[in-house]
Amino acid sequence: MMGEFDAIRPYADAEVPAVLARLAADPAFLEIITHFRYPRLSGPLGKLLKPLIAHRLRSEFRGIDSVAKLQDKVEPYVDSTIERATDGVTYSGVERLQAGSAYLFLANHRDIVMDPAFVNYAVYHAGLPTPRIAIGDNLLQKPFVGDLMRLNKSFIVHRSLSNRREKLAAFQLLSAYISHSVRNDRESVWIAQAEGRAKDGDDRTDSAILKMFHMCRKDEPFAEVIRDLQLTPVSISYEYDPCDQAKARELYIRASTGSYTKSAGEDDQSIALGITGYKGRVHVSFCPPIGEPASDAKQLAQDVDQQILGSYRLFPVHYLAYAQWEQRDAALNVPQAEQLFSAEELATARREWQRRLDACPVEQRPYLILQYATPVRNQYRLKAGLEL
Structure with a gap:
């Protein structure tokens, strides 16, 4: 039977072995891995290396039959990537998070992959389950990217719909999924405070996202629904943004021509640069859950902004x-x-x-x-x- 959230939810433990097998046979994924592991050899010898890498992946994946086992396997690679690209990561407020409780982490958004990765890193090292991560479908152009993200507890936000009715239905489903995740599954959720990264450094909460949280329980008071979800603002501060030059270029083009069109592969470049580029020091501040939420979305957005902007670490x-x-x-x-x-x-x-x-x-x-x-x-x- 198809579950109501099957189109967007992360993969369940039972699905992990089949998805890993699919990844080990995906030519596009093998090419990325070859290029990443053996950059100098990947051009001329790429074709010869691929079967070896596929074999290596299958042996690495052997015995991994749950998301938790996969995260344990991947964690050392995540840690070394973070250590190579930063001068240290610090956290505050993570001690407030209680085992057995689920939270709706609403975070400022500067980097496509690393924002949720740093939240995951903090929560994982505190010995707590990592949150489920909201990710826009605009980033899932290649099937293997969707597989990778959904293996790592990501769920899909359908952003690229243009039909108003379809958009509404997608938000309704998203709202129901977030509510189900926090209240029924007791699984925390990470979502950005607005669609797209804050390219001008101005972190502001979009009240439409707060209204979306309420959509699936429209007949209940807004403040009650938000309180139920344990809405927890998170402020992520990078000393240096690896994508700052690209953001400056985009802002300049927008200001001088009135619009900006992304080139093919631009998101992929931003993702790669965001992961591997130098960030200096990074601080992640978990603010207290909002205990007495405002009864309207605009006011709540201002309250969240106060927490996020006030907790931002200035370097x-x-x-x-x-x-x-x-x-x-x-x-x-x-x-x-x-x-x-x-x-x-x-x-x-x-x-x-x-x-x-x-x-x-x-x-x-x-x-x-x-x-x-x-x-x-x-x-x-x-x-x-x-x-x-």
């Missing part, structure tokens, strides 16, 4: 960018970076920031500065009790 680069920002607000009491950080830390940040500015075409630089300066403005507006 030296943010203050350096703010000092260069033409739109900075003189009335805000923003200290100089020198007042907050040691000379050594600041010198390192200055070198890295200058390197990024030098790599950015002059006309795009204001948009690079904007990305790093905006979180400073938001946080100091909050501190001054001003409207965001």
Whole structure:
């Protein structure tokens, strides 16, 4: 019998062996693995390497018959990727999460893959089950990507529908699935606060997403439904964004032409760069679950924003960018970076920031500065009790 969530849900344990077998035979997946593991050999010898890699994968996958076993197997690779591309990851608030409880993590969104990966990393190392992850169908162009994501507890958000009725039905299903996951399965969920990454550094919650959580229980009070879901804002701060140049370019093109069209493979490039590119330090702040939610979505979105923006970890680069920002607000009491950080830390940040500015075409630089300066403005507006 088809379950009502089969079209979007993650794979169940019983499905894992068949999906792994399918991946080990998928030419596109084998090509990516070959390229990733043996970049210098993958061109001329790719065809010869593929059967060897397929054989290696089948032996690695042998005996893996559950999602938990697969996550345990993959975790060392995730850890080493994180260690290679960061100067350390810190967390706050993870101690508030209780075993046996399920949460709806609503997070700011800067990176396609690494935002949920860092949340997973924190939760996994705290000895708690990892959340189910909402992922847009726009990222699942290749079948193996969908398989990989759904093996890792991802569920699909249908974003590419243009028909209004289909869109509504998809949101209704998504709403019901999130509610079922948290309340019935006792499985936490991670979802971004808005569709698409915040390319200008301005992390804002889309109230339409909050309304979507309520859709499947329309006849109950909004605040009650949200409280039931244990809505927990999460603030993810990257010292450096590996995709900052690409974001500056997109913002510049949008501003100067009025629109921006992604080129083929652009999402794939963003994903690869986001995973492997240098991020400096990363901080993930788990805010307290919202115990008394507002009774309307717009107000709740503002309350969530206060938590996410207020918990954002500002690094030296943010203050350096703010000092260069033409739109900075003189009335805000923003200290100089020198007042907050040691000379050594600041010198390192200055070198890295200058390197990024030098790599950015002059006309795009204001948009690079904007990305790093905006979180400073938001946080100091909050501190001054001003409207965001």
